[in-house]
Amino acid sequence: MTFEIDYLALAPELVVAGTIIAALLLDLFLTRSKKYWVAVLSVVGVAGGLVPIVYMLAEGGTRSMFDGSYVVDEFALILKIVFLVSGYLVLLMSVSYIEADRYYQGEYYFLLLSSILGSLVMSSSRDLIVLFIGLELTTGPLFLLAGWRKGDAKSNEASLKFFILGVLSTAILLYGMSLLFGLTGSVEFTAIAAAIPDLVSEPALALSVLFLIVGFAFKASAVPFHFWAPDTYEGAPTPVAAYLSVNSKAAGFVAMLIVMYTALPGISEVWAPALWVLAALSMTVGNLSALRQGNIVRLLAYSSIAQAGFMLVPFAAAAVAGSDLAQAFSATVVYLVIYALMNLGAFAVVIAGARRTGSGDIDDWAGLGQKDPVLGLLTALFFLSLAGIPPLAGWYAKFVMFASVIEAGGISTLVLAAIAAVNSVIAFYYYARVIKAVWLDTPSEELLARPGREYAGSIKLTLAISMGLTIAIGIYPTFATYFGEASRVIATGGG
Amino acid sequence: MTVDAWIAEPVNWVFSIVAVVILFTAVRVVTSPNVVHAALYLVAALAGSAVMFLLLSAEFVALVLVLVYIGAVLVLFLFGIMITRAPTGFDEGLSNDRKLVSAAISLVLLGVLSWASLSAFGTDTVNTVGSPTATEILGDAILGRFVIPFEVVSFILLSALIGGITVARRDLTPLEEEERKAV
Numbered sequence: 001m002t003f004e005i006d007y008l009a010l011a012p013e014l015v016v017a018g019t020i021i022a023a024l025l026l027d028l029f030l031t032r033s034k035k036y037w038v039a040v041l042s043v044v045g046v047a048g049g050l051v052p053i054v055y056m057l058a059e060g061g062t063r064s065m066f067d068g069s070y071v072v073d074e075f076a077l078i079l080k081i082v083f084l085v086s087g088y089l090v091l092l093m094s095v096s097y098i099e100a101d102r103y104y105q106g107e108y109y110f111l112l113l114s115s116i117l118g119s120l121v122m123s124s125s126r127d128l129i130v131l132f133i134g135l136e137l138t139t140g141p142l143f144l145l146a147g148w149r150k151g152d153a154k155s156n157e158a159s160l161k162f163f164i165l166g167v168l169s170t171a172i173l174l175y176g177m178s179l180l181f182g183l184t185g186s187v188e189f190t191a192i193a194a195a196i197p198d199l200v201s202e203p204a205l206a207l208s209v210l211f212l213i214v215g216f217a218f219k220a221s222a223v224p225f226h227f228w229a230p231d232t233y234e235g236a237p238t239p240v241a242a243y244l245s246v247n248s249k250a251a252g253f254v255a256m257l258i259v260m261y262t263a264l265p266g267i268s269e270v271w272a273p274a275l276w277v278l279a280a281l282s283m284t285v286g287n288l289s290a291l292r293q294g295n296i297v298r299l300l301a302y303s304s305i306a307q308a309g310f311m312l313v314p315f316a317a318a319a320v321a322g323s324d325l326a327q328a329f330s331a332t333v334v335y336l337v338i339y340a341l342m343n344l345g346a347f348a349v350v351i352a353g354a355r356r357t358g359s360g361d362i363d364d365w366a367g368l369g370q371k372d373p374v375l376g377l378l379t380a381l382f383f384l385s386l387a388g389i390p391p392l393a394g395w396y397a398k399f400v401m402f403a404s405v406i407e408a409g410g411i412s413t414l415v416l417a418a419i420a421a422v423n424s425v426i427a428f429y430y431y432a433r434v435i436k437a438v439w440l441d442t443p444s445e446e447l448l449a450r451p452g453r454e455y456a457g458s459i460k461l462t463l464a465i466s467m468g469l470t471i472a473i474g475i476y477p478t479f480a481t482y483f484g485e486a487s488r489v490i491a492t493g494g495g
Numbered sequence: 496m497t498v499d500a501w502i503a504e505p506v507n508w509v510f511s512i513v514a515v516v517i518l519f520t521a522v523r524v525v526t527s528p529n530v531v532h533a534a535l536y537l538v539a540a541l542a543g544s545a546v547m548f549l550l551l552s553a554e555f556v557a558l559v560l561v562l563v564y565i566g567a568v569l570v571l572f573l574f575g576i577m578i579t580r581a582p583t584g585f586d587e588g589l590s591n592d593r594k595l596v597s598a599a600i601s602l603v604l605l606g607v608l609s610w611a612s613l614s615a616f617g618t619d620t621v622n623t624v625g626s627p628t629a630t631e632i633l634g635d636a637i638l639g640r641f642v643i644p645f646e647v648v649s650f651i652l653l654s655a656l657i658g659g660i661t662v663a664r665r666d667l668t669p670l671e672e673e674e675r676k677a678v
Contacts, residue, residue, distance in 0.1 A: 003639055010643075017650070024657075066640050107661045114654040121647050133644040137651045144658030150666060159662070183615055204615035207607065 009063040009072040011052035012080055013120050019045025020113045027106025035105040039095045039458075042109045046088045046116065053077050053084070069127035069188055078333065078483050079123035079254060086246045086340045087116040089462050093348045094239040096456030100355075103148060103237070111141035112243065119251045126262065128177045128187040131255055138251040139166060139219060142244060146236040158235025165218065165228045173215025179208035180263075189263035196266035206270045212259060213274050219252025222312065223281040226305045230289075233301035238354065241297055242347030245304040246340045253308065257315060257332065261325060272319035279316045280416060282309030283423040290430050295360050296350055299430060303386060304343060306427060310397075311335045313420050314404040317413040324407075330484030331404035337483050338397040338473060345466030346382040352459055353379065357447055362434055367443020371450075378463055380435045385470050387431040388424060393473035396480060398424060506550055513550075517543035534572055541565050555630045 007014070022045070023038050030037055056063070062073040091112060098105050118137025125131035143166060147159025181187055183205055184195035199205050214225065221229040233241040260271055286306030293299040311332055318328035350360070352375055357364050369376025385392035405417040473480045501507050520539040527533040541564045548557035637645050 003642075005642075020650070066643065069640070070643055102666075104661050107657055111654055111658050114650050117650060118647070121643065129641060129644050130647075133647045133651070137647055137654070140651050141654045141658055144654075144662050147662055150662065179611075179615075202611075202615050204611035207611045 003066055006063050006065055006072075008052060008056065009065065009070075012049040012084070013117060015049040015052070016045060016113060016117045016120060019048070020110060020117065023106065023113060024110050027110070030106070032105075036095060036099060038106045038109050039091065039098075042113055043088060043091050045113070046084055046091060049084050049120070050081065053080050066127075067188065068190060069130055070124050071126045072124050076124045080120050082250065082337055082340055082483075083116060083119040083123065083247055086250075086344055087112070087119075087243075089344045089348070089466060090239050090243045090247070092458045092462040092465075093242065093344075093351055094237075095458040097237060097239050097351055097459075099456075101149075108145065108148060111145050115139070115141045115145075115243070115247065119247055122251055122255055125255075125258070126189045128181065128189075128192075131259070132174065132177060135219065135251060135255050136170065139248055142240065142248055145240045146232050146244070148237050148240065149235070152235070154231075154235035155237070156235070158232040161228045162232040169215050169218035169225065172211050176208045176211025176215060179204055179211065183208065189259070192263040193266060196264065200267055205267060209264060209267060209270045210274065213256065213271060213278070216252050216256035216259070217278055220249050220256065220308050221252075221305055222278045222308050223285040223305060226282070226286070229305060230293075230298045230301040233304075234295060234297050234360075238297065238347060238351050241301070242344055245300065245347070246343055249304065249308060250336055250340060253311065253336065257329065260315075260319075261329060265325070268319045268322075272316065275312055275316035276320050276412065276416060279309045279312035280419050282306060282312065283419060284309075287423045287426040287430075291426065293430075294362055296353075296362050296365070296434065297360055299362070299434070300343070300346060300350065303427065303430070306423065307339050307343070307386070309423070310401055310420060311339065313401050313416055314408075317405045317408045317416050320416075321408040321410040321413045323409065327407060328404050331400045334400045334480050334484040335397045337480055338393045338470075341466050341469045341473070342382055342385040342392070342394055345378070345463065345470060346386060348459060348462045348466060349375065349379050349382055352455055352463070355453070355455070356450070358450065362437050364444070364447070365434070365437050366441035367438070367447060369439040370443050371447055376438050378467060379438050381467060381470065383431040383434050385474070387428045389428075391471070391474045393470045393477075393480070396474060396477040400484070509546070510550055513543050513546045517547075530576055531573065534569055534576070538565055538569050541569070555633055 019042060023041050026041055027035070027038050056072065057074065057077050060074075062071065064071045091109070094108065094112070098108055115138050118134050118140070120134075122131060122134030122138060125134050143159060143163040146162050147155050149155035180192065183199055183202060184192045186192055186195065196205070218225040218228075229244075233244060236244065260268075260275075264271060283306050286302050286304075286309060290299050290302035290306065293302060314328040314331035314335070315325070318325050353365060353368060354360050356372055356375060357368060359365070368379070381392065385394035388394040388398040401420065402417060405413050405420070517540050520536045520543065523536040524533050524540060527536060541560060545557040545560040545565075548554070548560060
């Protein structure tokens with residue numbers, strides 16, 4: 001049997017794959033002081049991957065290959081944009097960070113690009129095998145990148161913890177997938193969905209669904225599968241932590257939603273309560289733990305756990321209430337897009353601030369606003385956005401979330417909405433604590449005495465892009481809504 | 496199936512023997528206090544699994560299991576133990592204090608999984624005897640329908656290889672680097 005390959009549909013993946021190989025070869029010919037050219041190539045390659053995506057979006061339509069196991073529709077394209085743009089920002093914020101110390105640079109970009117390629121493949125997967133392979137390529141290189149600060153025991157711990165728990169969760173995920181395949185006799189989501197109605201009373205089906213959720217929830221670091229996240233974020237190089245908190249989290253998250261939505265809608269009575277519990281626990285545990293953190297990276301780690309909970313709310317609520325999942329799906333995607341931008345901005349601030357203050361402790365950031373007003377303003381901007389204060393993008397994410405929950409109706413969804421509301425208030429407290437330290441506390445002598453160095457252009461660019469988009473979406477949210485609406489395409493089974 | 500019919504079928508004999516071997520060696524992998532012994536028990540357990548695949552007429556998978564897992568992964572593993580000078584003898588640190596809890600959880604999981612699998616597949620009969628899975632079909636599937644995951648896997652392996660070497664290699668200290676430059 002022969003299959004037609006649509007090279008335009010594969011173009012983003014091919015561009016990134018080509019960039020990977022080119023980066024690997026270029027690295028061979030560069031001396032240490034010239035390694036940043038690998039970064040330049042990677043950044044250009046990732047941006048180049050956006051070109052065919054924009055072209056296909058303009059053209060519209062759905063491209064399906066390999067018996068519908070690899071589908072490039074608007075939903076996949078939107079996700080690819082999210083993954084490429086956030087990957088682009090992480091690459092940019094890595095440049096000065098990686099150059100500053102004795103890191104391996106060429107290999108760093110190679111691994112980061114491989115991970116981006118994985119998330120691109122994952123976005124298009126409509127079959128268990130492609131999904132699994134894409135997801136593993138997304139997280140696999142990160143086990144190594146988390147340990148990139150080789151001389152640092154914390155980084156070694158970060159890498160090992162992430163690896164051991166990651167491998168365990170992958171095994172559970174695979175077990176769930178093989179049970180699902182054994183029961184339905186198919187790896188394609190549409191075929192699985194068709195086979196489900198005859199199997200609902202089978203205990204093995206419920207078990208396989210739960211196994212899948214455990215595997216995905218680990219990657220999305222949802223409570224109670226989050227234990228690796230704070231230690232890994234803290235020990236890993238900060239750009240890698242940023243990548244973990246956005247791309248790899250989003251990859252796990254999106255994989256979970258795609259599977260639940262396209263393959264398992266027939267058995268939502270099993271996964272809906274599970275997602276409800278995951279959402280409630282992630283929000284509550286993440287926020288309460290964040291309150292006690294003194295280190296800013298750990299604070300962002302717990303905050304990202306809590307944000308994953310918020311992200312789950314629309315989908316979990318709609319599934320429990322049995323209302324329109326397409327609406328919830330688009331709300332979740334909107335939240336994801338906005339979260340990616342503001343969280344990357346917050347991590348870029350952390351990198352710049354850690355360089356300025358020489359510390360990751362919030363107490364040492366006291367008075368940073370007096371020392372460096374621009375950085376102080378950006379800190380306020382991104383943290384207020386994470387807290388959901390208008391007119392920054394974060395408010396719209398929260399608004400969409402609550403709107404979709406209220407639309408779903410029902411007692412259990414209202415309970416979830418109440419939990420989310422209480423958590424928004426808790427979250428505001430610890431985000432505001434950072435802003436208070438930066439603006440209201442008196443700076444230490446030591447901080448004032450530190451030489452004020454100029455920032456690298458790349459980190460400035462990262463901050464400028466994420467700031468611009470965060471403000472733009474906050475003032476003109478239709479832009480983000482477009483992303484949500486486009487993601488509904490998957491609802492019509494366009495593939 | 497009656498007991499007599501079960502006994503009359505030689506495949507069932509082979510299955511029972513191999514199953515006992517796999518069970519015994521699998522338990523020993525976990526309980527053995529010696530890393531090298533544990534690895535060798537794992538070889539036996541995997542060889543047993545390969546026989547299981549053969550009994551199901553899945554000869555290609557059986558061969559891959561032998562080639563990749565026994566031939567490459569475990570040999571590499573033994574080399575790894577040897578080269579990194581990990582303790583190859585008796586090692587008390589291999590078991591931990593919570594082994595009773597872990598064993599209890601594992602048993603519960605085994606119970607639940609067996610119950611679910613029996614309920615789902617217990618009455619299924621698959622007649623594969625005499626109809627080997629053509630390797631040709633597998634090859635066509637891998638390079639046709641599944642060509643994207645096949646190509647992506649090569650990126651996973653490449654990144655594991657390059658990243659693994661980078662993380663595992665011993666870096667020169669700044670002092671050593673100066674010396675090297677001086678030479």
